[in-house]
Amino acid sequence: MELAVYIQKYSDEAAAELFGVTKRTIAAWRRMERAPRPVQSMHIIKQTQGKVSWEGIYKPYARYRERQSRKASES
Numbered sequence: 129m130e131l132a133v134y135i136q137k138y139s140d141e142a143a144a145e146l147f148g149v150t151k152r153t154i155a156a157w158r159r160m161e162r163a164p165r166p167v168q169s170m171h172i173i174k175q176t177q178g179k180v181s182w183e184g185i186y187k188p189y190a191r192y193r194e195r196q197s198r199k200a201s202e203s
Contacts, residue, residue, distance in 0.1 A: 130184045132158045134176060146175050160192040 135143045140154045147154070148171070156162045164172060169185050 129176075129179050129181075130188045131164070131172065131180050132160070132188060134180050134184075147172055160189055163189040 135154055135158045138146075140151045140158065144151045144154045147168070149168070153162075157164060164185060169182060172180055172185065173182070
């Protein structure tokens, strides 16, 4: 499962509490403004019992950044 989908399913507040970060951090992850650090990702995977994986954290973020980069180069 993608991290953003997990957050949307459970709410920013619940995810912030579960992952031990602020709601602002959760919102930034959900909007693809930032990605969790590797140690945070390990915690997320553990807390979600594997429902969110490395691929579910970093692959959507990489795709989003790639699209943003293409848009910027087309301008």
